[in-house]
Amino acid sequence: MSTEQDDVADLVQRKYQHGFVTDIDEDRVPPGLDEDVIRLISAKKREPEFLTEWRLKAYRHWLTMAEPTWAHVRYSPIDYQAISYYAAPKSNADAPQSLDEVDPKLLETYDKLGIPLHERARLAGVAVDAVFDSVSVATTFKEKLAEAGVIFCSFSEAAQNHPELVQRYLGSVVPYRDNFFAALNSAVFSDGSFVYVPPGVRCPMELSTYFRINAANTGQFERTLVVADAGSHVSYLEGCTAPMRDENQLHAAVVELVALEDAEIKYSTVQNWYPGDEEGRGGIYNFVTKRGDCRGANSKISWTQVETGSAITWKYPSCVLRGENSVGEFYSVAVANNYQQADTGTKMIHIGRNSRSTIISKGISAGHAQNAYRGLVRIMPTADDARNYTQCDSLLLGSECGAHTFPYIESRNRSARIEHEATTSKISEDQLFYCRQRGLAEEDAVNMIVNGFCREVFKELPMEFAVEAQNLLNVSLEGAVG
Amino acid sequence: METDRTPMLEIVDLHVRAGDREILNGLNLTIGAGEVHAIMGPNGSGKSTLAQVLAGRDGYDITRGQVTFLGQDILDLAPEERAQAGIFLAFQYPIEIPGVNNAYLLKAALNAQRKARGEPELDAFEFMRLIKDNMAQMQIHKDFLSRSVNTGFSGGEKKRNEILQMLTLQPRLALLDETDSGLDVDALKIVANGINSLRNPERSMILVTHYERLLELVEPDFVHVLAGGRIVKSGDRTLARELDERGYDWVQQEVQSA
Numbered sequence: 001m002s003t004e005q006d007d008v009a010d011l012v013q014r015k016y017q018h019g020f021v022t023d024i025d026e027d028r029v030p031p032g033l034d035e036d037v038i039r040l041i042s043a044k045k046r047e048p049e050f051l052t053e054w055r056l057k058a059y060r061h062w063l064t065m066a067e068p069t070w071a072h073v074r075y076s077p078i079d080y081q082a083i084s085y086y087a088a089p090k091s092n093a094d095a096p097q098s099l100d101e102v103d104p105k106l107l108e109t110y111d112k113l114g115i116p117l118h119e120r121a122r123l124a125g126v127a128v129d130a131v132f133d134s135v136s137v138a139t140t141f142k143e144k145l146a147e148a149g150v151i152f153c154s155f156s157e158a159a160q161n162h163p164e165l166v167q168r169y170l171g172s173v174v175p176y177r178d179n180f181f182a183a184l185n186s187a188v189f190s191d192g193s194f195v196y197v198p199p200g201v202r203c204p205m206e207l208s209t210y211f212r213i214n215a216a217n218t219g220q221f222e223r224t225l226v227v228a229d230a231g232s233h234v235s236y237l238e239g240c241t242a243p244m245r246d247e248n249q250l251h252a253a254v255v256e257l258v259a260l261e262d263a264e265i266k267y268s269t270v271q272n273w274y275p276g277d278e279e280g281r282g283g284i285y286n287f288v289t290k291r292g293d294c295r296g297a298n299s300k301i302s303w304t305q306v307e308t309g310s311a312i313t314w315k316y317p318s319c320v321l322r323g324e325n326s327v328g329e330f331y332s333v334a335v336a337n338n339y340q341q342a343d344t345g346t347k348m349i350h351i352g353r354n355s356r357s358t359i360i361s362k363g364i365s366a367g368h369a370q371n372a373y374r375g376l377v378r379i380m381p382t383a384d385d386a387r388n389y390t391q392c393d394s395l396l397l398g399s400e401c402g403a404h405t406f407p408y409i410e411s412r413n414r415s416a417r418i419e420h421e422a423t424t425s426k427i428s429e430d431q432l433f434y435c436r437q438r439g440l441a442e443e444d445a446v447n448m449i450v451n452g453f454c455r456e457v458f459k460e461l462p463m464e465f466a467v468e469a470q471n472l473l474n475v476s477l478e479g480a481v482g
Numbered sequence: 483m484e485t486d487r488t489p490m491l492e493i494v495d496l497h498v499r500a501g502d503r504e505i506l507n508g509l510n511l512t513i514g515a516g517e518v519h520a521i522m523g524p525n526g527s528g529k530s531t532l533a534q535v536l537a538g539r540d541g542y543d544i545t546r547g548q549v550t551f552l553g554q555d556i557l558d559l560a561p562e563e564r565a566q567a568g569i570f571l572a573f574q575y576p577i578e579i580p581g582v583n584n585a586y587l588l589k590a591a592l593n594a595q596r597k598a599r600g601e602p603e604l605d606a607f608e609f610m611r612l613i614k615d616n617m618a619q620m621q622i623h624k625d626f627l628s629r630s631v632n633t634g635f636s637g638g639e640k641k642r643n644e645i646l647q648m649l650t651l652q653p654r655l656a657l658l659d660e661t662d663s664g665l666d667v668d669a670l671k672i673v674a675n676g677i678n679s680l681r682n683p684e685r686s687m688i689l690v691t692h693y694e695r696l697l698e699l700v701e702p703d704f705v706h707v708l709a710g711g712r713i714v715k716s717g718d719r720t721l722a723r724e725l726d727e728r729g730y731d732w733v734q735q736e737v738q739s740a
Contacts, residue, residue: 429540434577437537438591438647439565439598448590452581452630 029086035059038187041086045156045191048163051170058176058186065180071343072372072404073312075285078250085188085221148204150234151196155223158194165196169227173256173293173320181252181287181314189223189254197232197263206462208237222253228263230296235266237465249274251310252287261296261323266304268461270469273309275340283311283340290317294326294352302329303346304460306469311340316374318347321355321383328357331457335473336369336401345374345406350383350416359390362454365401366477372404379416386416394424395453397446397477450477488553490515490655490686491536496547498528498535498711505531507711509547513655516683520697520722521690523708524730529690530574532708533659536688537571538564551655565591566598568654572644572661574690578632584643585627588613588650595651616649619679621672637664645676656680656687662696674699694726707733 029037038059042052067078145152151162159166176186197203228234251273257265267290276283286309292301303317313336319328330346348357357377365371377388394403405422427449435445451458451470458466491513498506505528513519523529535542536549538561549557556564579587592612593603604612617624620642632640641661648656658677662670677687677700689702697705697719705721706713709730714737715721725733 428577430577431579433537433539433561434573434579435587435591436561437565437571437573438587438651439562439595440591441562441594442560444590444594448582448587449579452579455581 028084031084032081033059033083033085033188037085041188041190044086045159047156047159048167050163050167051159054171054176055187055189058183059188061177062180062183062187065183067180071314072370072374072406073314073341073343075312075341078285080184083250086190144204148201149198150201150203151194152207153194155189155192155194155225158225162194162196165227166194166225169225169256169258171256173258173291174254174289179289182254182289185221185223185252185254185289189221192223192225192253194224195226195234195236197228197234199229199260200231201229202232203234206235206237208239220249220251220253222251222255224253224255225258226256226265226267227258228260228265228299230260231262232260233264235268235462237268237270237462239270239272239465250285250287253289255288255290255317257290257292257301259292259294259296259299259301259323259326262298263296264300264302265292266302267292267317268465269303269305269307270461270465271305271307271309274311275309275338276311278338284309286310286313286315288313288315290315291320291347292318292328293320294323294328294355296326297324297352298326299323300327300329302327302331302460304329304331304457306333306335306454306457306461306473307342307344308335308337308473310342313340313342313344315344316346318349318376319357320349320351321357321386322351324352324354326352326355328355329460330357330359330361331460332360333362333364333454333457333469333473334371334373335364335477336366336371337477338367338369340367340369340371342370343372343374345372345376347376348378348388350377350379350386350388350413353382353384354386355383356387357389359388359392360456361390361392362457363392363394363403364397364450364453364473364477365394365403366397368400370402370404372406374406374408376408377410377418377420378408379411379413379418381412383413384415386413388416388418390418390420392420392422393453394422395450396424396426397450446477447473489513489550490517490552491688492548492550494548496532496535496549497545498531499543499545500531500541505542505711506535509708509712511706511713513686513688515686516681517704518681518687518689518700518702520702520705521688521708521713522692522705522722522725525692527708528711529708530659533571533657533688533690536564536657537561537569562594563598565651565653566595570648570651570653570656572641572648572656572658574659574661574663576632576635576640576644578630578635580630580633582631583628584631585609585613587631588647591647592650613646613650616646619649620646620676622646638666638669641665641673642669642676645673649676649680652680654685656685657690658687659690660692661689662691662693670696671699694722697722709734709737 029040035056038055039052042055174182176183195207226236257267259265273284273286294301301319305317307313317330321328328348334342334344336342346359359375361373363371363373373392375390379386392405396403403424407420409418411418427446431449432445435448436442450473458469461469489512493509493511496506496509521529538559544557551567551569589609596603622642632643661673665673674696689696689700701719705717707715715733
């Protein structure tokens, strides 16, 4: 048994496959943040005035806030004046209209990541709004979506072409006052995706964004807004990888989802930010605010995420269940290896009558990693007959890692029904031996067992994403045997 | 080189400890190709340890002795290498693996073994064709394939699953660790039929068992009594019957007085 423990240390080691940097000229704002920088960003994007003002309000509010310290993570202080808040690939000052206009080096980058963009788009029927650093460089399948009346574009385009929608919904789920990182994002967000699905429309394809951080020392501040109007349906996929870096990179995104009456939004994420080296140096800090608002009756928002990356993850995709009979779901696999730290979970806020939520969280820890689940289920007095089911399972690989569970349950309505189940287990010697006795190599056996552990979450992912997620998981845990 | 004279398995002076406890204490056993050996003995005599050690289970210290399989020393081989070489252990308590379905595990195992032997891997269709008959033989329903490995199975289902795996993997040496325990008469017959269908001159088996009833259905060529960590008495089929009638005490007394 002791030999197996020793193996953990060697086997967990592997180099990040997507660690490379593309050499592209950049149009970059010098490091530092003040009102002029914010005006500059806004001007560069030719934003309407309300947006400039909103950014400034957010900035002024951010100045009054302190960085949160309650999460179960540790990192050295971030110098916000050392970050450059805007970088755009120079060769694409005016965003290209088709893939042919895209810098070939960029396409090469996607190829290295195993994302042949045009292939993928054509074969899989997926519309891709690829964000490279801060400016959208390729958008496909626009016409087909336009036919259905679906708006899927970069946030910058939306601000110019659909200002009324942006003004109506931006900040309506995550106000700029919400938290430190959300305020920062609201002030300086560079770009992101915007989706609007009109009433009664079922979006004809999965919407997908691949993005990655590329410029050294550039914080990336994505802003995503998805609005599903009454009776509509949309499935959105988000995936990302990042190149190897020596210095920590800050990533503070905000995602807002709005589901009106009878609408449904499915939001899937496979996340693979650079986690840092074996000593934990150089990984991405991922401080994200994701929230969905089930604003209308019978609306539904479902978050599915597979998290394998980042040095630090601080992320709680949440649902505000305002509408009667609204449904919130959270399916999550969070993997932490080496010196990664993850504090992630969800919040389900029940306001509407008969609202229901399901939380399935699978945490996997290996190496020296710390993996925490933090979940809040709050039942408001108005939420008669609200129901929640939470299942929170942790799997440990090796003996140096940790799993922590912080469930918060607040019920202010006696008719609520809340169930919480939690388990912590190690991959058992028995399971490993059983698989190996059948002829499977140790690593294959671990992968098989871990994938089995995550199955309930993987089956929520769209098919091709599920395969990708499994591969990612195998790569992330290569050799992590306990 | 494997010749007619090379035994399938040769165990010489095997000493095994687990922690402070010596479990096997100078065990010798030679098994020829095509032979079926039954190993019987009282609880705690080391029967299951022997099966586990042969399959390469971690957690045991092998302090002395040698085990060769088809002329190759196997004590330094990883469990999967032994499996790939053709050693199969039917577990006394088959392990549950939630979320991993039976078909997936078995196909992955078969392909890992085929790959190690330099044979092409089977695709899903070829695999299904291969196991269809085996499943019918073990009276296993097809929805079983999509269920998680041993999860929520009855004792009988687990044991039948072990034999299904054995039929599919076609090992050279099968170690069956109390495969008969916890089976009703019908299930025992199904399991015994499965085992018998694999008997051939190229394949050997070790049946670890407490009871004689399996040996009524799967007739062994040799019967050994394991006590105090070594084989204290060997005989033929009739020895099992005698043990069933008289228990183990007389064997131990015989050993002590000798």
